[in-house]
Structures are given as C-alpha cells and as structure tokens.
Amino acid sequence: MPIAITRAVSRSIVNCELTHFQRTEIDLQIARQQHYQYEQALKSAGCEIISLPEMPDLADSVFVEDIAVIFDEAAIITNPGAISRRPETDSIAEVLRQHRKLIFIEPPATIDGGDVLVVGKTIYIGLSSRTNDEAVSQMAAHLDDFGYQVIGVEVKGCLHLKSAVTKVSSATLLINPAWVDKSRFSDVNFTVVDEDEPFGANCLSIGDSVIYPKTFPETRKKLEDFGSKLIVVDADELAKAEGAVTCCSLIVN
Ligand code: CIR
Secondary structure, eight states, X not given: OOEXXXXXXXXXXXXXXXXXXXXXXXXXXXXXXXXXXXXXXXHHXXXXXXXXXXXTTOTTTTOGGGGEEEXXXXXXXXXXXXXXXXXXXXXXXXXXXXXXXXXXXXXXOOXXXXXXXEETTEEEEEESSSOOHHHHHHHHHXXXXXXXXXXXXXXXXXXXXXXXXXXXXXXXXXXXXXXXXXXXXXXXXXXXXXXXXXXXXXXXXXXXXXXXXXXXXXXXXXXXXXXXXXXXXXXXXXHTTTOOTGGGOEEEX
C-alpha cells in the first residue's frame, strides 16, 4: 500500500509565498476542511496517510511535495528555491529517513519538488524561478547510477513544471502547452487542458486513481475518457496560495 505523507495547513498560510498570483484572503478553516477532504481522497486512492503536525511559523509547509522527491532507490531532499521554505526540510528528512536512503541537494543548487516530473526512467526538471541548472546537474549526478535520464525543461508563465504538466497515467501527460514545450517530452501521449482552464494541468495519479480539482470541469471531461477512477476534490482555498493537488503530498510507493 502506498504511503502519502501530508502536513496540516499552517495557521500562517496567509503569509505564503506568491509568484504569479495576487494575494487574496485565504480562509484557514476552509483550507483545513479541503485539506482533510484531500486526505480522504488519498485514502480512497489506496494510500495509508502519515499526517504530520502543523508548523505554525512555516506558511507554505502544507506543500510537502516541494521538499523531497522519492524514488524506489532513494529520496532526494531538496534545497527549496524560496528561502522562507528551507526550514521545512529537516522534519521531512527525518520522516523519509525511515523509508529511504537520503540524498541532499546542496547550494548553489535550488530545486522544488514541484519542478520534478518522473516518467518511467526519465526525470524532467522544470527550470523555473525556483529550480536552477545546478540542480539539474546534481540530480543527474545522483540519479545516473540508478539508470535515470535527467532532462532540464524551460517553464514559463507558471510556478512549477507540474503546474504545466503532470502524469494522468504512465504513458499520458496532462499538459498546458502555453507554459511548457510539448516537444521536450518523448514516448508519451498528451491530453491538453481546456483553453479556458490554464491551471487545469495538475492532477495526482496514484495507481489507477486520479485526484483532480473540481475547478476545471471541461478538462475533467477529457480525463473521464481515460478509464481512471477520478476522485474530484475542492482545492480552491489552497489554490490561492499557488498550490495544486500534487503539492500537498509525498507518495512513498
Ligand atoms: C510557494 O510559492 O512555494 C507556495 N505558495 C506554493 C507551492 C506549491 N507547490 C507546488 O506547486 N508543488
């Protein structure tokens, strides 16, 4: 059974980092209710949940995806691109140490897990405002031994690579081609987001389930064709903090 690591929404979420969004009011109670619903969705996708306690002073700590990248062979602990997020790494490392050998990304490399898309043995790394070329080099050096190929991909107009493209299944990517160049990905099929739903490219695929936000009904219709079990969640409140459904968990298979 896969394990999903989550962390409770911080009471300081209103002070979250924002890159492409204007700050709008975030209702903590609603954000926590929606996060609870997300954890239930992870359970119905077959995960056991490790729900970590709130970190009151770390505004973005609910977005655990950015702090690690987990492979069968090891877990990479990132050096997050936003300085405010670097204190999140110690406690995630402590949890993952029980499941995997740890590898640490070191400065001057910076990388957020939201910029890492693993498709089989190919690892696409978004070159975003959070993730730099040095991180691509360090990831390649660490992961080459395990047989992975690491490819840096330019991202524009959004926070992370996985704002622009995620996996619906092992062979199909859900993509917003305005933010990332489709031709950078090989041996995959694409489903393109509805043109009125640019933020709809982030889905979380676990086994034969796909967790997807309520907010993007037209793109959702396209996902229904895949025969995956679609689990629809309300994720609007944390979306105001520039977070989406992959961001709020780390999956240990
Ligand atoms: C940040 O800017 O770091 C947070 N406010 C949002 C992080 C979302 N994480 C993700 O897309 N993986």
